[in-house]
Amino acid sequence: MQEAREVRTTCPYCGVGCGVLAEVAADGTTTVRGDPDHPANFGKLCSKGSALGETLGLEGRLLRPEIGGRQASWDEALDLVAEKFSQAVAEHGPDSVAFYVSGQLLTEDYYVANKLMKGFIGSGNIDTNSRLCMASSVAGHRRAFGEDLVPGVYEDFERTDLIVLTGSNTAWCHPVLYQRMLAARKERGTRIVVIDPRRTATADECDLHLALDPGTDVLLFNGLLAHLAHTGKTDAGFIRDHTAGFDAAASLAAADAPSVARVAKGCGLAAADVHAFYDLFAETERTVTVYSQGVNQSAHGTDKVNAIVNCHLATGRIGRPGMGPFSVTGQPNAMGGREVGGLANQLAAHMDFGDEANIDRVSRFWNAPNVARRGGLKAVDMFQAVADGRVKALWVMGTNPAVSMPDASRVRAALSKCDFVAVSDVTRTDTTRYADVLLPAAAWGEKDGTVTNSERRLSRQRPFLPPPGEAKADWRIICEVAARMGFGEAFAYRTPAAIFREHAALSAFENDGKRLFDLGGVADLSDEDYSAFVPRHWPASERGGHQTRLFSDGRFPTQDGRARFVPVRQEATAFTVDADYPLALNTGRLRDQWHTMTRTGNVPRLMANAPEPAVDLHPADAAAHQLKDGDLAHLSTRFGFVRARVRVADAQRRGQAFMPMHWSGQFAARAAAGLLSSPVTDPHSGQPELKHVPARIAREEAGWAGVLITRRDLRPTGFVHWSRHAVEGGWIYELTGTEPPDQGILLARKLLGAQRRDQLLEYTDRRGLAYRAAAIDEGGAMAEALLVAAPDQLPMRDWLVSLLATRQPLSATDRHALLSGRSPVPMPAIGRVVCACFHVGANQLASAVAAGCDSLEAIGSTLRAGTNCGSCRSEIRAIIDARRVQAAE
Numbered sequence: 001m002q003e004a005r006e007v008r009t010t011c012p013y014c015g016v017g018c019g020v021l022a023e024v025a026a027d028g029t030t031t032v033r034g035d036p037d038h039p040a041n042f043g044k045l046c047s048k049g050s051a052l053g054e055t056l057g058l059e060g061r062l063l064r065p066e067i068g069g070r071q072a073s074w075d076e077a078l079d080l081v082a083e084k085f086s087q088a089v090a091e092h093g094p095d096s097v098a099f100y101v102s103g104q105l106l107t108e109d110y111y112v113a114n115k116l117m118k119g120f121i122g123s124g125n126i127d128t129n130s131r132l133c134m135a136s137s138v139a140g141h142r143r144a145f146g147e148d149l150v151p152g153v154y155e156d157f158e159r160t161d162l163i164v165l166t167g168s169n170t171a172w173c174h175p176v177l178y179q180r181m182l183a184a185r186k187e188r189g190t191r192i193v194v195i196d197p198r199r200t201a202t203a204d205e206c207d208l209h210l211a212l213d214p215g216t217d218v219l220l221f222n223g224l225l226a227h228l229a230h231t232g233k234t235d236a237g238f239i240r241d242h243t244a245g246f247d248a249a250a251s252l253a254a255a256d257a258p259s260v261a262r263v264a265k266g267c268g269l270a271a272a273d274v275h276a277f278y279d280l281f282a283e284t285e286r287t288v289t290v291y292s293q294g295v296n297q298s299a300h301g302t303d304k305v306n307a308i309v310n311c312h313l314a315t316g317r318i319g320r321p322g323m324g325p326f327s328v329t330g331q332p333n334a335m336g337g338r339e340v341g342g343l344a345n346q347l348a349a350h351m352d353f354g355d356e357a358n359i360d361r362v363s364r365f366w367n368a369p370n371v372a373r374r375g376g377l378k379a380v381d382m383f384q385a386v387a388d389g390r391v392k393a394l395w396v397m398g399t400n401p402a403v404s405m406p407d408a409s410r411v412r413a414a415l416s417k418c419d420f421v422a423v424s425d426v427t428r429t430d431t432t433r434y435a436d437v438l439l440p441a442a443a444w445g446e447k448d449g450t451v452t453n454s455e456r457r458l459s460r461q462r463p464f465l466p467p468p469g470e471a472k473a474d475w476r477i478i479c480e481v482a483a484r485m486g487f488g489e490a491f492a493y494r495t496p497a498a499i500f501r502e503h504a505a506l507s508a509f510e511n512d513g514k515r516l517f518d519l520g521g522v523a524d525l526s527d528e529d530y531s532a533f534v535p536r537h538w539p540a541s542e543r544g545g546h547q548t549r550l551f552s553d554g555r556f557p558t559q560d561g562r563a564r565f566v567p568v569r570q571e572a573t574a575f576t577v578d579a580d581y582p583l584a585l586n587t588g589r590l591r592d593q594w595h596t597m598t599r600t601g602n603v604p605r606l607m608a609n610a611p612e613p614a615v616d617l618h619p620a621d622a623a624a625h626q627l628k629d630g631d632l633a634h635l636s637t638r639f640g641f642v643r644a645r646v647r648v649a650d651a652q653r654r655g656q657a658f659m660p661m662h663w664s665g666q667f668a669a670r671a672a673a674g675l676l677s678s679p680v681t682d683p684h685s686g687q688p689e690l691k692h693v694p695a696r697i698a699r700e701e702a703g704w705a706g707v708l709i710t711r712r713d714l715r716p717t718g719f720v721h722w723s724r725h726a727v728e729g730g731w732i733y734e735l736t737g738t739e740p741p742d743q744g745i746l747l748a749r750k751l752l753g754a755q756r757r758d759q760l761l762e763y764t765d766r767r768g769l770a771y772r773a774a775a776i777d778e779g780g781a782m783a784e785a786l787l788v789a790a791p792d793q794l795p796m797r798d799w800l801v802s803l804l805a806t807r808q809p810l811s812a813t814d815r816h817a818l819l820s821g822r823s824p825v826p827m828p829a830i831g832r833v834v835c836a837c838f839h840v841g842a843n844q845l846a847s848a849v850a851a852g853c854d855s856l857e858a859i860g861s862t863l864r865a866g867t868n869c870g871s872c873r874s875e876i877r878a879i880i881d882a883r884r885v886q887a888a889e
């Protein structure tokens with residue numbers, strides 16, 4: 001028997017890049033905890049990270065290569081991919097092929113994918129789903145600093161007096177960073193301003209919330225720049241010595257935002273709030289402005305980034321402790337992808353196509369005479385080229401564009417038309433349906449390489465499990481295809497360490513300080529050093545030391561060493577609502593979910609907080625559309641439609657709606673936000689506008705509702721609406737139909753597994769309007785239960801779920817109760833789960849508050865809720881506040 005061992009690795013979810021200790025017990029079970037020595041998280045993990053040990057099962061894993069839906073050998077599959085790509089290049093040229101890759105790839109995977117496409121196939125056509133995440137920050141950084149550089153480090157959040165969170169629901173999307181910010185607030189009184197059209201969990205704990213109109217951020221920050229200039233709060237010495245272009249930027253800002261009143265009107269804010277923000281910023285030397293997808297995912301995202309950066313340059317608040325603009329990335333290795341050149345408009349190692357010397361340098365380093373000479377297709381353009389036949393062969397790696405791309409219906413149509421699609425992934429997804437060749441990739445826990453987080457800190461992802469079946473590391477799959485295409489010599493890596501050394505060496509090659517991205521100090525790591533690699537920032541200096549904050553000497557990697565002010569003006573938003581589409585729809589993340597739920601969707605406790613796809617509406621909008629909480633709604637834009645439950649939310653602004661971006665066809669009939677989003681992109685970054693599209697909503701008249709609780713993993717067809725969520729021991733399927741109930745019963749019964757009659761308990765009411773059935777397994781336990789009734793007439797599920805989980809033989813009383821649809825003993829429902837870490841529900845919290853627990857601390861010591869990752873604290877506070885209001889009334 002093997003001994004227990006502990007492996008130091010990194011969380012595969014968000015750009016915080018938390019360190020994780022994975023302990024594999026002698027019996028093979030794995031538990032995870034935060035790594036107390038990792039400088040990103042010091043032992044903390046959020047709900048998603050804490051549940052990583054529950055995502056290691058093999059359900060849904062791709063275990064063998066497939067060609068056209070049949071199992072194939074690796075040789076067959078790789079030969080076919082190489083043949084199709086080579087054939088397309090030979091017949092139609094290098095730009096007829098493309099890779100669409102992912103911020104989930106490790107840096108070593110990314111490096112070889114980029115080298116193959118740009119160096120040896122000779123096309124720029126490799127782009128990444130990071131295009132949807134932070135491409136506007138990349139473009140903004142390059143315009144201002146001359147290179148894609150995040151100046152600050154996480155420690156700045158603890159050394160600052162003001163944090164401006166703009167377009168960032170940090171409490172849910174970067175929870176461990178948010179907890180660090182709150183700790184600083186408690187410690188030193190750091191103030192927090194939240195700029196977001198929605199009142200998110202982040203806004204619940206701030207000093208000032210500016211709920212600006214969608215897309216008006218440039219106006220707000222131009223107003224700030226004008227205010228700083230007008231009130232003499234700029235740093236004239238810094239502007240003179242270290243920047244260029246201040247006058248042009250300041251005069252355009254002043255013309256764009258001539259007064260606070262004009263800004264307030266244009267942004268839909270109270271003038272007093274705008275004043276308060278401007279004064280706070282002007283008076284607080286140590287200010288960090290954090291921005292994320294709310295800024296980036298916009299038709300004017302790059303201008304928004306530069307409007308923010310302009311204010312920091314004007315005040316000289318950059319490169320010093322506790323100050324600076326700070327882009328936080330969504331994905332675990334978005335930064336690593338930026339480093340290797342995984343964006344179509346970058347060549348490699350922070351070198352672009354704009355300079356012939358870069359092309360020559362990379363060509364010589366790679367010994368690649370056929371290196372691409374111009375940038376390739378960015379994500380939205382790439383799928384357009386697939387649709388119109390310019391791209392004949394596409395390889396999708398570790399991402400799910402059929403769900404996550406805007407105007408997803410068009411993307412699906414493009415994939416189905418494409419001559420050849422290869423997909424390498426860990427599980428089946430909506431995208432793998434379109435694959436001619438499926439390549440099973442290694443997953444987290446099996447992969448070996450490096451990632452870079454939002455503060456430029458490199459960490460190792462280390463394997464602690466063998467890849468199951470025939471799954472392989474992405475870098476190995478790519479190199480084997482490269483070899484079959486005739487490039488074996490350049491891709492003859494034996495280990496990820498060898499790839500890392502080459503990547504580091506390229507960053508330093510003929511660099512001479514011109515590019516701050518320089519890993520030269522770690523280019524000679526031995527395999528042992530790579531194995532023992534401790535987290536470190538780049539640029540890595542010569543002998544393994546490392547620098548942290550950038551620009552502390554006031555020098556920027558531009559030709560003259562000066563940062564650039566970029567004059568920007570508030571452009572009209574890409575869309576305006578109208579009578580046909582009167583709601584402004586925003587999309588974003590849920591607290592406990594990651595991307596298209598391929599991992600987190602299988603974990604019961606992560607599904608418990610938001611188990612069904614829902615659209616948030618302000619109470620007045622819900623009333624205006626004759627909708628109430630829980631109704632099934634048909635939500636549409638000019639690009640498509642979805643169905644989702646209505647969630648009436650006071651926090652939602654009137655006239656706006658919010659839909660999470662996670663739901664896919666694996667978890668609901670039709671609820672992918674990508675079906676609604678617009679493919680309009682930012683002209684500089686190519687990043688699509690995912691935060692704002694006009695929408696309309698109507699009630700879907702339901703004739704019946706059903707719930708199937710089962711051990712089986714199904715994808716129902718023929719239903720107007722279904723969604724599913726994981727529970728202990730299986731799944732719950734929520735079903736809704738527009739047919740009359742008797743037809744609904746017939747339809748739903750088809751979902752029951754093939755059962756012997758003696759194993760099926762059934763009851764249909766006399767009028768044929770309600771139906772209940774339970775399938776009993778060989779051991780006498782409930783294998784599944786189906787209940788159908790009129791909408792709103794279904795019983796609570798808690799007891800049925802407990803029967804599924806326990807797998808105990810049913811008593812006669814249980815069998816009787818199953819058919820009556822009621823628990824034989826009163827079973828208090830815990831309500832919607834609020835604390836995912838300790839599985840505490842809203843009803844339990846409300847009872848504890850009623851019993852006198854009137855603070856977060858009291859709740860924490862009674863129920864433990866809110867004491868681990870902290871992501872649920874704002875919801876707990878809302879329950880406490882609601883009770884206070886009730887008591888006062």
Ligand code: SF4
Pocket residue numbers: 011012013014015016017018041044045046047048049050174175176177
């Ligand atoms: S904050 Fe959560 S999701 Fe992000 S890296 Fe840390 S544990 Fe993972």
